Amino acid sequence: MKPSLRFSLPTPAQCGVMDKKASETVGISALMDRAGWAVAQAVRARFAACRVLVLCGPGNNGGDGYVAARYLERAGWPVQVASLAPPREGSAAMEASSRYRGRRTAFTAENARRADLVIDALFGAGLDRPPATEVMQVLWAARVLVAVDLPSAVSGLTGAALAEGPDYRMSVTFVRPKPGHVLFPGKEIVGELVCADIGMPEACLAEAEARIWHNWPGLWHVPAMSPEDHKYRRGVVSLCAGQVMPGATRLAAAGARASGAGLVRISAGEGAAAYRLGAAGLVIDDAPLAELLEDERRKVWLCGPGLTKDEVDASLPLLLAAKRLVLADAGALGWAGNRPEKLHGVAVITPHIGEFTKLFGAPGDDLVSAARDAAQRVGAVVLLKGAVSVVAAPDGRVALNDHASPALATAGSGDTLGGVIAAMLAAGMPPWEAACAGAWLHGEAGLRAGNWPIVEALDAHLGDARAKAIALACENENLAVKRRA
Known part of the structure; x- marks a missing residue:
């Protein structure tokens, strides 16, 4: 029997397949808006209003960060965005960046130290090499960290630490957790794990053809007692x-x-x-x-x-x-x-x-x-x-x-x-x-x-x-x- 998609743990590469399929149906911009909103809601549910710095990378993870910053600012939080690099022209992340009209600041460790809460929307689960020293210095400077999808120094595929990095208070991922959320040491680094439903069609998840599953009843069925048992x-x-x-x-x-x-x-x-x-x-x-x-x-x-x-x-x-x-x-x-x-x-x-x-x-x-x-x-x-x-x-x-x-x-x-x-x-x-x-x-x-x-x-x-x-x-x-x- 084919395992239920409910328990699937797609790899970063399979998430790319899923996103490509979704771009043909729902649209990446719509999913990005829901993802950023989910991050903002998770932050608001767990923290009092405070000074927030959102670190945004150039890809879709950064796009989620721009959206989260927009929704937090709309809720009255003092927010700044620090971009590691600008999004690609014409991308959904560029659209998200243009819709954020709030304050921006330099990508520095000093700015991270000034914030009460730093949101890491740099790379998500897709990085497979150590982040640059400049990036790690900024992350280490943060007092409290929340990750969008996955901490930047954790492999989404293996859970391995790509570099010696800080622990996070929370990680907000989407659709399904990744293997890196479940395997050590990633499991400890991510902090509280929130998995948000952003309306990804099940057909897109099926297209990813995940082969790794979270072990839970329903993935398998233990035979129950029967009156005819011997x-x-x-x-x-x-x-x-x-x-x-x-x-x-x-x-x-x-x-x-x-x-x-x-x-x-x-x-x-x-x-x-x-x-x-x-x-x-x-x-x-x-x-x-x-x-x-x-x-x-x-x-x-x-x-x-x-x-x-x-x-x-x-x-x-x-x-x-x-x-x-x-x-x-x-x-x-x-x-x-x-x-x-x-x-x-x-x-x-x-x-x-x-x-x-x-x-x-x-x-x-x-x-x-x-x-x-x-x-x-x-x-x-x-x-x-x-x-x-x-x-x-x-x-x-x-x-x-x-x-x-x-x-x-x-x-x-x-x-x-x-x-x-x-x-x-x-x-x-x-x-x-x-x-x-x-x-x-x-x-x-x-x-x-x-x-x-x-x-x-x-x-x-x-x-x-x-x-x-x-x-x-x-x-x-x-x-x-x-x-x-």
């Missing part, structure tokens, strides 16, 4: 057990059970006796793995948590030969080393940054491209775990998950996540959707668990997290139906 319909999750670190396997199994798996079974072999001392609802198998794979109902397997390289070597090739749906994590990633091709055939891998670097090399500033390339290379969904997790599919789809808590930064949290994703796979969700849902549910449980929880505390919140995800997806679907009507 444990096999809800899905069986099987785990390969480790003899040296059984705790990781236990945590993954608990995550799968708590997030709705119908049945969770641990393939423990000769170590089955130790696992039977755990939760009563777990099924512990001591038969050889090859024998267990004769049961066709056991389609989904989690391989890696708590496993040594030898244990992975004895299990993962068998799972892949049996054409099982495999989530590989932890020990399985270490087993592959720097040869990701050894993982060909798995459905999902969930590396943290260290594991990713050993497998594929350091990702650099562009986490999206790195995860996307890795997914294509290994032929599996890659969930690159981090403060904002990146979920990439081999076909190029990417979701950014920022629905999480620093409380998840505790040992064993990744094992729980593996169990949650496995439960989603067992419920019949496709791998990319299952990984997206698992990341969101895991994050919701972390938010509900409060400050400084131990990893076992997450399990108590996974059922409510799943119920909330189902409810939110229904709300989003109802809103979409109303808009179409």
Whole structure:
């Protein structure tokens, strides 16, 4: 199913496509006027009237700035505009500049220091290189900064800091946030994010063909309970057990059970006796793995948590030969080393940054491209775990998950996540959707668990997290139906 445009995060290049299409229908001047008005309204809603300096660049972002200055001046605010460079003759920005009849001043750090509030309408999301030193000196001189679209020293594509710049109190973007608003460090630099609806036709957004999405219920749909459910319909999750670190396997199994798996079974072999001392609802198998794979109902397997390289070597090739749906994590990633091709055939891998670097090399500033390339290379969904997790599919789809808590930064949290994703796979969700849902549910449980929880505390919140995800997806679907009507 094609993801909803509601959750799309268009790149700066895709925004250019969108604007070009809009110029043929609505007209750039009309959209620019709405954008500038939205900036002025956001400023007026959050600040008392004060001395404002609007820094305007030569492009459309600068045009939005001229419009914002005009509306703030009309509301009685003391406003000045400082232009970095004049707009191009005949452009919508030039028209916006000509309609602003207020005070203008020089583009200097001294003028920025005199203002109570500085609005950065210089470059928006389109810059891909560090701004000039002159620009950064002016921005650093500001006491309070508001960005039009995106701070000038932040990449709209990657969220990377293009130069060492100040933090902003607020950023006002339009139509949809960009990846740079969601990814760190941009996410911290932008301050409060306001996304304004400026009447961009949905057809223009569709023309941009976004391939990056904000991870949220409605992008995917977790199966709800049904009166006809039984444990096999809800899905069986099987785990390969480790003899040296059984705790990781236990945590993954608990995550799968708590997030709705119908049945969770641990393939423990000769170590089955130790696992039977755990939760009563777990099924512990001591038969050889090859024998267990004769049961066709056991389609989904989690391989890696708590496993040594030898244990992975004895299990993962068998799972892949049996054409099982495999989530590989932890020990399985270490087993592959720097040869990701050894993982060909798995459905999902969930590396943290260290594991990713050993497998594929350091990702650099562009986490999206790195995860996307890795997914294509290994032929599996890659969930690159981090403060904002990146979920990439081999076909190029990417979701950014920022629905999480620093409380998840505790040992064993990744094992729980593996169990949650496995439960989603067992419920019949496709791998990319299952990984997206698992990341969101895991994050919701972390938010509900409060400050400084131990990893076992997450399990108590996974059922409510799943119920909330189902409810939110229904709300989003109802809103979409109303808009179409």
